[in-house]
Amino acid sequence: MTDQQPVTGAQGAPAEPEDTPHGATWNAGRGAPCWVSLTARDLQAAEKFYGSVLGWEFRSTTLGDHFAVALSDGKPVAGIGAVAADMQIAVGWTPYFAVDQVDQAAGRIRERSATVALGPVAFASGRAAVAADRDNAVFGVWDGRLPNGWETWHDEGPVVLRLRTRDAFEAAIFYGGVLEWADGRPGGALVAYENDEVVVRSRGEIVARLSSGAVEAAPDPRIRPHWEVQFAVADVPSCVGAARALGGTLLDSGTTGAGEYAELRDPDGGRFTVVARVRPRD
Numbered sequence: 001m002t003d004q005q006p007v008t009g010a011q012g013a014p015a016e017p018e019d020t021p022h023g024a025t026w027n028a029g030r031g032a033p034c035w036v037s038l039t040a041r042d043l044q045a046a047e048k049f050y051g052s053v054l055g056w057e058f059r060s061t062t063l064g065d066h067f068a069v070a071l072s073d074g075k076p077v078a079g080i081g082a083v084a085a086d087m088q089i090a091v092g093w094t095p096y097f098a099v100d101q102v103d104q105a106a107g108r109i110r111e112r113s114a115t116v117a118l119g120p121v122a123f124a125s126g127r128a129a130v131a132a133d134r135d136n137a138v139f140g141v142w143d144g145r146l147p148n149g150w151e152t153w154h155d156e157g158p159v160v161l162r163l164r165t166r167d168a169f170e171a172a173i174f175y176g177g178v179l180e181w182a183d184g185r186p187g188g189a190l191v192a193y194e195n196d197e198v199v200v201r202s203r204g205e206i207v208a209r210l211s212s213g214a215v216e217a218a219p220d221p222r223i224r225p226h227w228e229v230q231f232a233v234a235d236v237p238s239c240v241g242a243a244r245a246l247g248g249t250l251l252d253s254g255t256t257g258a259g260e261y262a263e264l265r266d267p268d269g270g271r272f273t274v275v276a277r278v279r280p281r282d
Contacts, residue, residue: 028098031179031189032202033161034142034150035096036078036229039089041268043068043082049266050080053242054231054274062124069147076147077158077231091268093229094130095161096140097179102127105141108178133174135166135216135225141179160230160275161208164223168210172198175210222251222263222271232277236260239274 028034040046043066047058056070056077063081070078083089099105102120109116109131117138119129126144133139165171172191176182181189181200189202198210214225233239240250240262247267254261259276266272 028146028150029189029202029207030098030100030185030187031181032098032200032207033095033159034098034146035140036093036159036161037096037140038078038080038091038093038270040080040082040091040270043080045267046080046082049243049246049248052246053239053248053264054233072158075158076150091266091270092138093227093270093272094138094140095227095229096128096142099141099143099179102129102141102143105129105143105178106131109141112174112177114174114178133165133171133225135171135214137163137165137171137225137227139227158232160206160232162228162230163208163210163225164214164228165210165212165225166214166216168198168212169193171210228263228271228273230261230273230275233274234277236262236274236276240264 038046038050047056047068050056050070051058054070054072056072057074058068058070058080061067061069061079066082068080069076070080106116106120106129109129112134114134115132117130117132120127121129123144125146126142128140128142128144130138130140163171163175172181176191179189182191189200189207192199192201197212199206200208200210215223216225218224236253237260240253243264243266244250249265250262251265251271252263258278261273261275263271263273
């Protein structure tokens with residue numbers, strides 16, 4: 001497995017904060033992204049960096065002192081698990097997708113010649129597994145409750161995922177089978193091929209994009225297949241300035257039809273992208 005794979009990513013699965021009411025549920029939509037987590041080396045350092053760059057606040061979780069939930073405007077958007085140093089693995093962001101049953105999803109991953117790197121692992125609020133697809137892009141699957149206030153994920157879209165992969169069409173077949181996209185049952189994600197990329201929609205909103213062109217053996221990890229985690233922000237240049245002030249690195253920036261973006265690396269090597277938040281129409 002490549003250095004893209006934080007094999008302990010399930011440690012940052014959607015752990016419920018202490019005040020989450022037992023039994024509460026928020027439906028992510030089957031096959032849709034439901035969480036992202038950072039495998040970090042030092043929790044305080046990660047909180048300082050991402051708090052400054054993205055304006056997040058943090059609170060503890062049921063997982064212990066090395067874990068936190070990041071809050072944006074009081075709503076949970078991501079998890080951090082400071083386990084990279086102990087496990088001697090790379091710092092990185094991992095996306096999670098909602099499934100009906102993690103054990104069955106893990107079976108579908110193996111059936112398609114991909115790797116289940118960790119799990120399924122049981123938590124108080126659900127079960128998770130971390131896997132690498134056939135091109136070594138890392139992702140997780142989650143079955144269970146989501147943190148109190150999670151509904152902001154589908155109401156406001158603070159996180160968008162893009163898979164940089166070798167062949168988007170082939171990847172869509174793989175993930176479609178694993179995550180049960182477009183299987184005809186109610187509540188699942190839908191897939192379309194638009195503008196030379198695969199677009200995944202849940203409840204009518206775009207939740208992920210799959211793009212071709214990654215090179216598995218490329219020396220630059222940005223070119224190798226990986227899931228890119230994108231955070232919607234109000235001011236991209238301010239995020240870039242804050243990241244640089246705290247030892248982060250600007251890897252790439254520009255403007256697309258959707259607006260400004262900047263690809264950043266935190267001081268420990270975790271890569272993420274900030275994109276201009278789409279303003280609602282009047």
